[in-house]
Ligand SMILES: Cc1ncc(C[n+]2csc(CCOP(=O)(O)OP(=O)(O)O)c2C)c(N)n1
């Protein structure tokens with residue numbers, strides 16, 4: 001037990017970081033999500049990070065075919081999937097090779113010895129078996145023939161070795177559940193339901209799960225420290241919880257917004273990672289006022305959405321960076337014709353195809369600035385999986401109230417990551433009923449509401465209000481074609497003032513932690529939220545005067561942001577790009593801001609932010 | 620368009636279908652004649668202007684919506700088909716007409732036209748084919764014959780043209796017709812059929828651009844040569860032209876169409892093929908004929924429209940808040956605190 005006690009540390013005594021890594025075909029994502037569910041049901045706070053290859057079926061045993069799922073869970077507030085691993089499961093040499101560096105010294109390593117054969121070692125790029133030299137000495141290594149043990153467990157059912165190998169992940173899950181002191185009842189239930197029509201597979205998976213669990217006990221493996229005392233849960237706000245991914249929260253936000261606005265949604269999209277899962281999910285939510293349309297390309301997807309908005313539904317389109325680039329000309333049409341539209345950009349590494357399955361925040365310029373002409377739109381960014389829900393509602397609210405396109409930025413990390421989510425009480429959400437039509441008397445298509453500067457939404461089919469709109473500059477307020485120089489100035493000014501005026505309709509920027517009296521401000525946006533929050537928690541616990549503010553509204557920026565920035569000598573902007581928000585802030589406020597940037601396809605670790613802040617404070 | 624009038628006819632005349640906007644095509648442009656025929660068709664149909672929507676891309680042709688007293692959306696180059704698809708799916712009650720040029724439809728917008736046709740969205744699609752880019756001042760278009768000399772092709776174009784009707788049939792169009800700008804009466808007839816057809820009704824209109832491609836269709840439209848060059852396709856009638864002195868027959872050994880002189884070589888009028896607008900093979904051969912040029916409704920078959928299928932596939936609404944709350948709440952939940 002002694003060697004275990006010093007396990008406590010990296011993630012703090014109240015949480016553990018576990019990563020399941022194996023071949024793409026080894027079922028690591030499933031294993032991770034089942035483990036997540038068990039930890040959640042025990043009342044843990046948690047954050048997950050599924051990380052999978054771009055190839056669908058990469059050659060078996062290769063390093064580029066490794067799929068991994070990381071979770072941090074515990075009885076305290078957990079903000080990130082964790083910097084360093086306490087437990088690494090490596091089902092083959094390639095998984096070991098690509099993940100070992102993240103395992104902290106003293107951490108637990110679980111390997112399937114059956115996979116450490118010459119062929120696999122060579123494929124992973126090992127000259128010799130790493131278990132035979134001192135490479136693994138720094139870890140507590142559990143070398144187990146998981147393959148053989150799984151085969152033995154399912155043999156009584158009459159399951160052959162090949163099919164048995166498919167249950168290897170459940171054996172592993174059983175073991176890790178035991179090591180971490182978690183139950184397995186919800187997984188058993190899940191297996192029974194999921195494989196109800198395949199009794200043999202069902203029974204094999206159940207047997208493997210049980211065998212893995214029992215193995216820990218019979219082999220007298222020391223358990224990992226309990227990070228969640230029995231009967232206690234993480235200090236989360238009281239209420240009923242579920243786990244939620246960013247995609248789920250976002251799609252629920254959209255259908256909730258359909259209800260709150262009274263307007264049906266039309267989602268046009270063309271498959272692209274990591275945005276496709278929104279299309280898949282919305283396609284199953286048709287009963288709640290959203291219809292989906294898989295278009296022939298991204299241009300058609302946004303155009304169909306614009307057509308739907310024109311015809312009186314709210315058009316929404318979602319894609320990732322390259323697809324958003326294709327949509328930009330059409331987005332200009334929505335800006336010009338002042339139609340409501342929501343565009344969701346699930347950012348990924350780029351340029352071009354880039355890193356389809358890896359996260360990045362490098363579309364901020366594209367969102368705010370990436371169009372021809374003076375073409376302002378609203379840009380929002382979600383900060384956690386659960387935050388996608390209110391941000392999606394806000395996107396619909398602003399699009400319909402101001403008759404404007406709204407770009408909502410998420411990313412590959414947010415899309416797939418999950419966290420415990422306090423289930424929102426939908427009845428408590430503020431409705432924002434949307435008006436269509438206008439008074440027939442003296443109707444002018446580009447007459448503006450004096451407060452919002454929005455024009456009226458008058459879909460075709462409205463009796464007596466026939467009119468024509470288009471992309472050629474429109475005369476104020478008739479909408480007729482106009483090449484008049486003064487009119488173009490007027491209309492450009494209106495478009496700009498309308499968007500900037502939204503700053504009056506959004507909350508003032510507040511602080512997540514600390515305040516104006518601190519020495520340094522970390523200003524973040526999007527999915528870096530958890531890493532920044534963890535770092536700031538630790539820094540403040542150590543006495544550092546560090547504040548944290550996090551932007552939801554990227555454009556227009558909150559009205560008081562300039563004052564906040566002016567109040568700090570030092571501002572650090574961490575972002576997963578080469579410094580795009582920094583550039584924007586300097587342009588808007590002329591202020592000097594420090595950047596912490598990273599584009600490795602991985603989220604920030606809290607330590608990276610913490611280290612940088614310490615350096616800045618010491619300087 | 621199979622939408623039945625629900626309202627009282629309003630007694631609108633072609634003039635009532637003209638908007639207050641000043642028409643800005645070049646004097647003598649073939650687009651004027653098309654505008655007139657469309658306005659007459661709408662008046663004849665007693666269409667409801669509040670439910671009628673003209674959606675266009677970009678080009679000279681695409682200015683069309685501004686001149687019709689209905690709803691109108693002048694969009695972006697090549698994308699009208701996609702925008703119209705979204706509008707029709709969002710509100711199937713709309714009576715949509717798309718107006719597009721040959722460049723708009725077959726260059727930049729080719730992909731969208733392909734998918735509009737295969738889906739069979741219920742609307743009328745008018746392709747004004749002047750075999751040139753009018754609005755951008757005379758460059759060769761995808762329908763310009765090979766060798767076309769233009770500002771962008773001083774040595775003549777190198778690429779083979781696309782045949783609009785053949786493209787439409789290849790894409791799975793269920794209604795393909797062709798007319799020319801000057802043939803007012805028949806154009807109104809064809810447009811009326813197109814409007815009555817459920818699904819995408821594709822109508823190619825040969826249109827003279829008097830400024831950049833004058834006379835491109837002279838052989839077809841000139842009084843002197845029209846009879847020799849216009850082959851009117853009418854379902855169930857023999858494919859005869861030139862005042863009945865010539866006909867189109869099938870040569871089975873070559874599986875090809877052949878023009879013959881009625882009375883020569885022992886071939887009487889009965890040797891002419893009888894037009895069957897439901898026969899896709901015949902339609903492919905007819906749209907590809909060059910002299911004469913096939914006009915009228917070349918192909919028309921019934922098929923369900925995409926928008927009808929889309930509406931029918933909508934799951935039953937769950938209007939209760941409790942249903943949505945249950946959905947959002949998920950199945951596996953736990954309590955804290
Ligand atoms: C994205 C984009 N590319 C290019 C243009 C320029 N452009 C406008 S109309 C046109 C061609 C129009 O030709 P056609 O569709 O045949 O219409 P016509 O003017 O002959 O009626 C082009 C290239 C544009 N408006 N937008």
Ligand code: SF4
Pocket residue numbers: 643644645647648649650679680749753754827828829830831
């Ligand atoms: S350029 Fe040609 S097509 Fe365009 S308006 Fe003039 S004549 Fe008509």
Ligand SMILES: [Mg+2]
Pocket residue numbers: 678720721722747748749750751752753760
């Ligand atoms: Mg043209």
